[in-house]
Amino acid sequence: MDARSSIRVDSDVLIVGGGAAGVAAAIASARHGLNVTLVERYGFCGGGAVAGLSGTVCGLYEATNNVAAGPQQMVFGFADEFCRRLEAMGGLGEPLLYGKTWTRVHDPLVWREAADAMLREAGVRVIFHAVAQSVQMEGDKIEGLSIWTKQGSLDARAQVVIDASGDADVVAMAGLPNFIGDNGAVQNPTMIFRMMGVDVDRFIREYGVDTIMPEKVSAIDPVQA
Numbered sequence: 001m002d003a004r005s006s007i008r009v010d011s012d013v014l015i016v017g018g019g020a021a022g023v024a025a026a027i028a029s030a031r032h033g034l035n036v037t038l039v040e041r042y043g044f045c046g047g048g049a050v051a052g053l054s055g056t057v058c059g060l061y062e063a064t065n066n067v068a069a070g071p072q073q074m075v076f077g078f079a080d081e082f083c084r085r086l087e088a089m090g091g092l093g094e095p096l097l098y099g100k101t102w103t104r105v106h107d108p109l110v111w112r113e114a115a116d117a118m119l120r121e122a123g124v125r126v127i128f129h130a131v132a133q134s135v136q137m138e139g140d141k142i143e144g145l146s147i148w149t150k151q152g153s154l155d156a157r158a159q160v161v162i163d164a165s166g167d168a169d170v171v172a173m174a175g176l177p178n179f180i181g182d183n184g185a186v187q188n189p190t191m192i193f194r195m196m197g198v199d200v201d202r203f204i205r206e207y208g209v210d211t212i213m214p215e216k217v218s219a220i221d222p223v224q225a
């Protein structure tokens, strides 16, 4: 029970989750003149890129056997615009070789500041510390969501609801078809952390310029095998 009455929020587009997908969807929708609300459970946007410290922007460049030719950017559009913004704010490094492709290291704090600025400029209503917790259905259409906030619950209604929760939370709440991984098999989890004071020149001399796991590190230890 919550003795407080719920607050009604009406939008054309309601987006759950402020990770890369939700930020892109929100800004693109608002630039089409739509009234957009984005709800995010944490106090900042970024999802895996910020809360998860994933650290790099992958997927912009061609994967090739001819790495000597240098990075060829293949993905543009919003991702490119966002990267340019990060770059202008000093939050994005030059492309680094990563196996057969290139990746760019970003500063998570700059990522969220860039997202805040672009969401604000596009006129998106952003509600932080807001967790989507149940759906209101009309047949098989999601009419809106009940959202938990510290001020009480929001009764958020929209023409279109976009599930950018990264976990298909809204889809699952609505009982719509969903699945996990490849028949349940998912990528291994990774422990992500940041290091300072690394002697980068010495690292490169030892391991090479390829920033994907060097063989020396990933080779199976014959003692343990």
Ligand SMILES: Cc1cc2nc3c(=O)[nH]c(=O)nc-3n(C[C@H](O)[C@H](O)[C@H](O)COP(=O)(O)OP(=O)(O)OC[C@H]3O[C@@H](n4cnc5c(N)ncnc54)[C@H](O)[C@@H]3O)c2cc1C
Binding pocket: 016, 017, 018, 019, 020, 021, 022, 039, 040, 041, 042, 045, 046, 047, 048, 049, 052, 054, 055, 056, 057, 058, 059, 130, 131, 132, 133, 164, 165, 166, 167, 169, 189, 190, 191, 192
């Ligand atoms: C260990 C690991 C390492 C990775 N490394 C990289 C990398 O180096 N470079 C790269 O480009 N990609 C990397 N990725 C992939 C990248 O993190 C994802 O592709 C990306 O985060 C997906 O973005 P998204 O917006 O779909 O979801 P997410 O980033 O997961 O964002 C979802 C957002 O929704 C919010 N949310 C969830 N549920 C609710 C709810 N019920 N109510 C309100 N808000 C909610 C979350 O707080 C979050 O902010 C990595 C992924 C993992 C798991």
